[in-house]
Each structure stands twice: as structure tokens, then as C-alpha cells.
């Protein structure tokens with residue numbers, strides 16, 4: 001069991017005895033900071049005084065992950081895991097507890113993608129993807145040689161598969177095929193005992209929990225078997241921009257009814273920034289089909305053939321990320337960091353359309369000092385047909401859309417205007433969104449909605465419930481029961497880790 005007093009030296013010695021020393025970076029090493037920063041995407045949480053890991057293990061084999069967990073257990077040192085480093089609160093590489101002693105297992109070197117030899121339609125193709133792969137690498141690998149094969153996951157190509165699949169996976173294909181977690185067939189995980197287990201060995205409860213119950217809770221997932229999906233060789237992508245002066249508020253008000261009820265083959269998300277609304281869409285088919293469809297179902301949008309960009313699905317992934325239809329698909333392979341823009345994100349879900357009069361009150365917020373943007377992701381479609389308890393992601397039937405609030409500021413700016421804006425705007429929006437409790441998406445991690453309380457070295461269930469029911473609703477209790485079964489000593493712990501449901505806590 002994890003002892004209360006960590007033995008840092010014993011931990012490091014144990015690592016050196018089991019993992020090649022070239023893969024272990026201790027705080028004193030000259031390149032420690034470079035390795036730590038290598039996948040950081042938000043300097044807001046990557047500060048000079050943040051609580052850093054004792055060391056980083058850049059695993060290149062599952063056995064290194066196993067050794068790190070076993071050494072951690074033996075010497076009372078917790079281990080956090082990082083795949084793509086996109087956690088909005090940096091929980092994969094920093095602690096908020098002063099004096100916390102922990103190691104980080106970084107999986108960027110564990111990123112092989114193996115597409116099954118059965119990747120010929122109509123047989124269902126599959127792939128094994130290691131957690132350190134990025135979404136861009138996955139998209140590129142599965143689609144490069146077959147433009148009809150795709151996978152449903154997020155927009156930003158540098159996101160890590162490990163954290164993303166752990167929390168859900170909202171993206172352009174979700175109305176047709178669901179979230180990433182709805183397309184996972186198997187996984188290999190290093191559990192709290194350091195054993196490497198697959199779906200059959202871990203059992204269905206743990207397999208349920210790791211598909212959406214949030215990263216860093218139940219073990220370290222090393223790889224995932226996914227079910228690939230079939231898309232047409234030509235898809236249609238388009239961005240239609242309307243300003244408030246051009247009647248954007250009417251179109252947006254109507255979109256709330258239309259976006260979640262359109263045929264499954266179309267996904268139309270909305271980006272609001274300034275006094276401008278962008279309807280960003282992917283249609284799994286040709287321009288000549290989508291134009292009449294939308295003039296029938298959504299005439300208020302005023303779409304024409306001139307808006308269409310026909311391309312392969314892989315090219316559409318690049319387009320939605322870069323807004324450039326001609327950007328090379330190879331750009332999906334670059335990993336990289338982004339340390340120049342500070343961000344803060346929050347989320348909500350909407351089940352009852354917001355009235356036009358209320359949108360009129362909302363839009364002035366986008367003209368204020370420090371204003372950021374919001375992105376609305378329509379649900380409905382296939383995603384809404386999946387029962388709320390089928391995976392930990394509970395925001396299914398009846399959800400119209402998810403709202404992501406994003407604010408950002410550059411180096412040299414203290415961020416106070418942007419931070420005040422997002423906090424005040426989020427408070428203002430409370431009247432229009434799902435409440436009691438107000439819910440959120442775990443992959444848009446937000447520590448403002450609650451952090452854990454630890455008593456007698458174990459996270460309390462009641463403390464975790466505060467934020468946990470916001471992310472997971474009725475699934476939170478089952479997640480805590482799984483945690484108690486697989487990690488009763490609470491080894492995999494962070495500020496928002498699932499607490500073990502044990503008597504007396």
C-alpha cells in the first residue's frame with residue numbers, strides 16, 4: 001500500500017533499476033524543463049512556481065509504465081500520466097498541493113498505430129492506437145491510404161489519444177458515429193498493482209469506467225482498440241459567417257432547433273466571437289445533396305453552392321483546424337506546444353433553446369473588454385440514441401448542444417480582463433443552461449466547479465460529488481464504486497480524480 005510519507009530516493013532508485021536511465025529525467029537534469037514543457041498547451045497553468053514532478057519517465061514500452069506504477073506503490077510516490085498534455089488545468093503534469101511528491105509518466109514515445117488487416121469494407125476495420133499518439137497521427141494513419149476510413153474524435157490534431165479517449169471525444173463526426181468512447185472495443189491498461197490488463201482481464205465495470213470517466217483515475221491506459229468508421233470519399237465542408245447586423249441572432253435562434261435534429265450525416269457547430277456567428281459544418285456527402293437539404297430544413301441559413309468545399313474527410317480535418325482548405329494533410333503530424341497563448345475554459349449543456357430576446361442580451365457580452373468566444377456543439381443524432389448510463393458521459397438524449405467558453409490572452413497581459421469576463425459571463429449564462437446541478441464536460445476540465453478533499457490519505461466521496469455529478473450525473477456513483485474496487489488506496493489521485501466509494505468516506 002501507498003505509505004503516507006513518500007520515499008523519493010527509493011522511488012528513483014527503483015525506477016533506475018527497472019527502466020533505462022536515458023528515459024528518466026529528474027528535476028536536476030539540464031533538459032528536465034524542456035521535457036516537462038514538451039507538450040504543454042496552456043502557460044496559464046505552466047508557471048515558474050507550479051508544483052513540478054520529481055521526475056518524468058518518457059516510457060517507450062508498457063513495461064516502463066508498469067515499473068513506474070510498481071515503484072510508486074512501493075515507495076509511496078504517486079504517479080500522474082500525460083499523453084498529449086492538453087488538460088485545460090494541467091493536471092497531467094502539475095499538482096496544486098504544495099509539497100506534493102509525484103512522478104509523471106509521459107507517453108509521447110508510446111504512439112504506434114496499427115490498422116487491422118481486416119480494413120477492407122464491408123468487414124469492420126479496426127486499429128490499435130497507443131495513448132501517446134495524437135489525434136492528428138491517428139486521422140492521418142487511418143485515412144491516408146483509404147479515403148473512406150475515418151475515426152470520430154476532436155478537432156485539434158495535437159490532442160493526445162490517452163486523455164481524450166479517457167474523457168469522451170467531441171468532434172465533427174459525432175452526430176453520425178458518436179463520441180470517441182462510443183467506438184472503443186478494447187484497451188490495455190496498467191492498473192494500480194502495475195499489472196497490464198486487457199478488456200477481458202479488467203472486466204466490464206473497469207472497461208466501462210475508462211471510456212469517459214475522466215483521465216488519471218483508474219490506471220494508465222497504454223493502448224486502445226478502436227472501431228474505424230466508413231465515410232464517403234468526398235465530403236463537403238463549409239463555414240458560413242453571419243454578423244449580428246446580417247441577422248445572425250435569428251439564424252442562431254433557429255439553429256438551436258435545427259442543429260440537433262438535422263440528418264445524422266451533417267454536423268453543424270457554431271462559433272460565436274465578437275458580433276459574428278460562424279456555422280461550421282461537415283456533410284458526409286456531396287455539395288449537390290446538402291444545398292437542397294439545407295434550403296429545405298434550414299432556409300434561414302441561406303446556404304448556396306458557393307459555400308461548399310468538396311474534399312476528402314482527411315482534408316476536412318485539416319480545414320476545420322486551420323480554416324485553410326489547402327493546408328497539407330502532413331501538418332496533422334506535427335506535435336508541438338503552444339506556450340504563447342494563455343487560456344481558461346468552461347462548459348455547459350443546453351436542453352431548452354435560448355429565446356431570441358435572451359440572445360439579444362447575451363451578444364453585448366462579446367463586445368466587452370476581455371471577451372473571448374463560445375463554441376456550441378450540437379448533439380442529437382447517433383449520440384442522443386445512446387443511453388446515459390451506457391458510458392460515463394451522461395449528456396445524451398434531450399441535449400441540444402454543449403457550450404464551451406474560451407477566453408485567451410497573450411504574453412505580457414495579466415489576463416485579469418479575460419478572466420473576469422469568463423467568470424462573469426459564465427455566471428450570467430447560468431439562467432439559460434442546464435442546472436440543478438449545472439453540468440459540464442470532463443474533457444473541458446475546470447477546477448472552478450470543485451476540487452477534492454482528502455481525509456486520512458483518501459479522497460472523500462462527498463467532496464468529489466460536488467464536481468463529479470456535474471461531469472457524470474448519475475454515473476458518478478458507479479465510477480466511485482469502480483474506483484473502490486480497482487484502486488482502494490487512491491493511488492491515482494489528482495485534484496479532480498474519482499474518489500473511492502468506501503464506507504465511512
Ligand code: FDA
Nearest residue numbers: 083084085086087092154155160162163164170215216221
Ligand atoms: P493530458 O495528457 O493532459 O491528459 C488529460 C487527463 O487525462 C489528465 O488527467 C491525465 O492524467 C489523463 N491521462 C492522460 N493520458 C492517460 C492515459 N493514457 N490513461 C489514463 N489517463 C490519462 N476535447 C474534445 O472532446 N473535442 C475537441 O475538439 C477538443 N479540442 C481541444 C482543443 C485544444 C486546443 C485543447 C487544449 C483541448 C481540446 N479538447 C477537446 C479537450 C481534450 O479532449 C482534453 O484536454 C483531453 O483530456 C486531452 O488529452 P491529452 O492526452 O492531450 O491530455
